[in-house]
Amino acid sequence: MTSTGPGSVFARIDQAVLGPPDAPRRFLTVHVGSCAVRLFPEESRRALYGPRRDEALGAAVWRQAVFEARREPRDGDGAGRLFLAWLVLPGLYRNLHRILRLWRRVDRADLEAEALLAVLAALDAADPDGPDAVGLLIKEVVNRMWAYAKRVTREIPVVDIGAFADAGNTTVPSEERPRSPEGWEVHISPPPCRGGLYATLRFAEPRPQHDGRQTGTRLPDLVFRARRHEEADVIGTLHLRPAGARR
Secondary structure, rough: OOOOOOOHHHHHHHHHHHHOOOOOOOEEEEEEEEEEEEHHHHHHHHHHHOOOOOOHHHHHHHHHHHHHHHHHHOOOOHHHHHHHHHHHHOHHHHHHHHHHHHHHOOHHHHHHHHHHHHHHHHHOOOOOOOOOHHHHHHHHHHHHHHHHHHHHHOOOOOOOHHHHHHHHHOOOOHHHOOOOOOEEEEEEOOOOOOOOOOOOOEEEEEOOOOOOEEEEOOOOHHHHHHHOOOOOOOOOOOEEEEOOOOO
């Protein structure tokens, strides 16, 4: 059985179902033919996934778990639904780890939560008497896990437009502006507009020196960097001044 991290959703389900060692043990009473069998949680899982599992006993476990999960009130403690989810978890581990290895952007906690939601959503539609009922439910949950992972990987993070606009329009006091000694600054002031983002663009270029003497500037390069294409729209007015000069 594959273990999960101590803070994961699956680990919390394990803790809730199994409880501490000295806590009262939960059990499931199933009927196989004319016999009633009492099973502790670990025995119920072995009946579904164990190497020497009994098909009749496994079907009885699944049928009883679905029955108890469905009959509990919605405002109850949810112990029946939690136990059913716990029974399904071993069938999800392989695909869980495959998804996490394939897509690093998928958060494990979110993926496990999505799997739990899928189990609960599929509960009402599950047919406990159908052939391979537990296998069909696991397949449905796995499909939803993969669909969620693919959806997350297609999401493109975007900048906070409001914060970007506020930062761009913030005026820094002249005494707080970094000054480039013996350099040039190019400021591009955008034309007035009512909508959209706008802010002054600033390019700074120091005056190269050699042996303490100025050897000229790369002013053409600086203006070249701030230029616009001849077919592009006008984005503002260009101002050239020594670094730190008053406006």
